[in-house]
Amino acid sequence: MKNAAVLAVLIAAVVRGQAPVNVMPAPARMMRLPGEWTVDATFRASITGYRDESLERAVQRFATALSAKTGARLDGVAAPDGKSTTVRIRCAGPGRDAANESYTLVVRSAGVELKAQEPLGVLRGLATLYELVNVTTAGAAAPAVSIEDRPRFEWRGLMIDVARHFMPVDDLLRQIDGMEMVKLNVLHLHLSDAQAFRVESKVWPKLTADGSEGLFYTQDDIRRIVAYAQDRGVRVVPEFDVPGHTKAWLVGYPELAAKPGPYHMGADADVAHATLDPSKEQVYEFLDRLFGEMAALFPDRTFHIGGDEVTGRHWAASPSIQAFMKEKGFADQHQLQAYFTGRVYEIVRKHGKTMIGWDEILRPGLPTDVVVQAWRSSKMMARAAIDGHAVIESGPYYLDFVLPAGYHYRMDPVDTASFGISAAEMEMAKGTPIGPYMTVDKVVSGPTPLTPAQQGLIKGGEAALWSELVTAEMLDGRLWPRMAAIAERFWSPKTVVDEDDMYRRLAAIDRDLETIGLRHRTNSRLMLERFAAGYGATVGIFAETVEPIKFYGRHSRRSQPGRPPEGRALADATPPENLAIRQFEREVRSAAANRYGPQEVRDHVRAMLTVWRDNEDRFAEAAAENAALRPFLPMSRDLAALARAGLEAMTFQEQRKRAPARWLETQLALTGKYKDQASAAAGVVYSILRPQPATELTLAVAPSIEILIKAVK
Numbered sequence: 001m002k003n004a005a006v007l008a009v010l011i012a013a014v015v016r017g018q019a020p021v022n023v024m025p026a027p028a029r030m031m032r033l034p035g036e037w038t039v040d041a042t043f044r045a046s047i048t049g050y051r052d053e054s055l056e057r058a059v060q061r062f063a064t065a066l067s068a069k070t071g072a073r074l075d076g077v078a079a080p081d082g083k084s085t086t087v088r089i090r091c092a093g094p095g096r097d098a099a100n101e102s103y104t105l106v107v108r109s110a111g112v113e114l115k116a117q118e119p120l121g122v123l124r125g126l127a128t129l130y131e132l133v134n135v136t137t138a139g140a141a142a143p144a145v146s147i148e149d150r151p152r153f154e155w156r157g158l159m160i161d162v163a164r165h166f167m168p169v170d171d172l173l174r175q176i177d178g179m180e181m182v183k184l185n186v187l188h189l190h191l192s193d194a195q196a197f198r199v200e201s202k203v204w205p206k207l208t209a210d211g212s213e214g215l216f217y218t219q220d221d222i223r224r225i226v227a228y229a230q231d232r233g234v235r236v237v238p239e240f241d242v243p244g245h246t247k248a249w250l251v252g253y254p255e256l257a258a259k260p261g262p263y264h265m266g267a268d269a270d271v272a273h274a275t276l277d278p279s280k281e282q283v284y285e286f287l288d289r290l291f292g293e294m295a296a297l298f299p300d301r302t303f304h305i306g307g308d309e310v311t312g313r314h315w316a317a318s319p320s321i322q323a324f325m326k327e328k329g330f331a332d333q334h335q336l337q338a339y340f341t342g343r344v345y346e347i348v349r350k351h352g353k354t355m356i357g358w359d360e361i362l363r364p365g366l367p368t369d370v371v372v373q374a375w376r377s378s379k380m381m382a383r384a385a386i387d388g389h390a391v392i393e394s395g396p397y398y399l400d401f402v403l404p405a406g407y408h409y410r411m412d413p414v415d416t417a418s419f420g421i422s423a424a425e426m427e428m429a430k431g432t433p434i435g436p437y438m439t440v441d442k443v444v445s446g447p448t449p450l451t452p453a454q455q456g457l458i459k460g461g462e463a464a465l466w467s468e469l470v471t472a473e474m475l476d477g478r479l480w481p482r483m484a485a486i487a488e489r490f491w492s493p494k495t496v497v498d499e500d501d502m503y504r505r506l507a508a509i510d511r512d513l514e515t516i517g518l519r520h521r522t523n524s525r526l527m528l529e530r531f532a533a534g535y536g537a538t539v540g541i542f543a544e545t546v547e548p549i550k551f552y553g554r555h556s557r558r559s560q561p562g563r564p565p566e567g568r569a570l571a572d573a574t575p576p577e578n579l580a581i582r583q584f585e586r587e588v589r590s591a592a593a594n595r596y597g598p599q600e601v602r603d604h605v606r607a608m609l610t611v612w613r614d615n616e617d618r619f620a621e622a623a624a625e626n627a628a629l630r631p632f633l634p635m636s637r638d639l640a641a642l643a644r645a646g647l648e649a650m651t652f653q654e655q656r657k658r659a660p661a662r663w664l665e666t667q668l669a670l671t672g673k674y675k676d677q678a679s680a681a682a683g684v685v686y687s688i689l690r691p692q693p694a695t696e697l698t699l700a701v702a703p704s705i706e707i708l709i710k711a712v713k
């Protein structure tokens, strides 16, 4: 008995010693210490050194969030050096404009010490401490650690397109909570586009009166968003996209347009081609007054003017614009846009801001204090840095491609060959229309050597979520948890690249994100139930095996007759990356590699395959009642066939038999149908040019089952 008790204590100690560290982004430096800090109702925090109200709110917020996570009632901020203080925070001084986000955090069984130069560092340290706490049946505790942390990049952004689909204030505030947790610091709002203008202008009221469906942010809304973000260490960068993407402006103010009006809300050819007229002085007077108003409303030092995807069609068709170009000696639309950009630059500068634009604004002579946001290829990022511009890299981080977190995670912001259209794809794409928004410029990927000084101009990265296919209800699910992996790429040292470890931590962060109030799982479930109309269990089983088709495959199918509106398709309810499939793949690899065990893993794989196999008939019954399910009947049948094949493969394996060649051929033909769309290997252009699958979903579990099949080859 005595020995057993000793053993139990020893095992408990070992288990405790192995408590996982689930911090994301991974800290710059971290050392494990013996023991752990137990979170219970004795929790008090104290702040010494510099303190202000924002900092006190942050600590109170932390205590509230930790209470919700652990179930312990925590009392928040105590008097400095109070007896029961367990989290001692020391902040050296107030924040400055060039914010210092570094901090040190030491967690021991006796308590926690968090030190920072500025309040921002305290925020970052509290986010780490929140994540460190593991909740188990034994209680809540953080493993003892010593951390020294600071960001790799100063710009760690997220762009949300609130123009294509309006995102209500509360939905945005929730995303800012998530951003704070994973230490992102820039929220870039794409506030206007062809579809709508989303901020109240008192100077030009028709921008929203005529250029929105009544869904826009009042100036008070904006002040609320900005203040909320500021409290959480997040800057808000506004974007007003000019001169293209401006149709919504022209509904109320057609006199600004390159092509005579009238303009109307709704989908028509003007969506892609409507453009401001760069030859009219009136346009610059309009922008001066608007940008003056908006520069005062958004306190950030930067101001984004868009500048992307000007098709030039309306410029080419306008005799007065053509005459203007001739008079100025402009050879092409790019020189005309460069002139426009130069005029807008003067306006933005006059209002005290640093201008940012998408990489199309990069032209010889662009003032070097303009920041370039690269999106078409990493080559553009390199070009901008070579020309002396500060650069934000975005191309590899387009969340609307609905790719797995690992795809983005592998892309480094300073890698000049990471993202772009390959020369081979360019060749394939020649002369092929690929949708109203895709301009295939001569941008190709490939390494471009940069000097250390040029590398230093790369200020960070920004993920982008364009919302053509994203409703407010879908927002959380299209962002989280993948955004956390990208946040790690922007914050953590370049050497942090272990993808398995990233996914392990992502699963924990996924739960934390739901705990702090994000709705990615909840809304997905609600949408699925609505879609399934009473068949939630059956459709849910099917949905666990699929993902939306990748890149812009769904965009190019938008005008298909009978397609449900955004937010009403099964592909909308389905997460971009199904973490359950990833877990299944891990188990399959283990089962395929080891015929004799681990038995519990083999049992679980069999159980999953059996559930999928047996879902076929129920799905067919549901589809007989619910017409929306019918397009997925072939995929449901394929799932059942593959599940059967997976079970057969496991039996072959257990009997130490090789599979018959004919059997193998049949199964691989089936998995082959889904392999390409399920993988992120295909490029953007390639994915658009290829014949699209019959539905907006791909059977994402197929490659995992293929592993089992190939193991008995």
Ligand code: ACM
Binding pocket: 308, 309, 358, 375
């Ligand atoms: C962009 O994706 N049009 C910047």
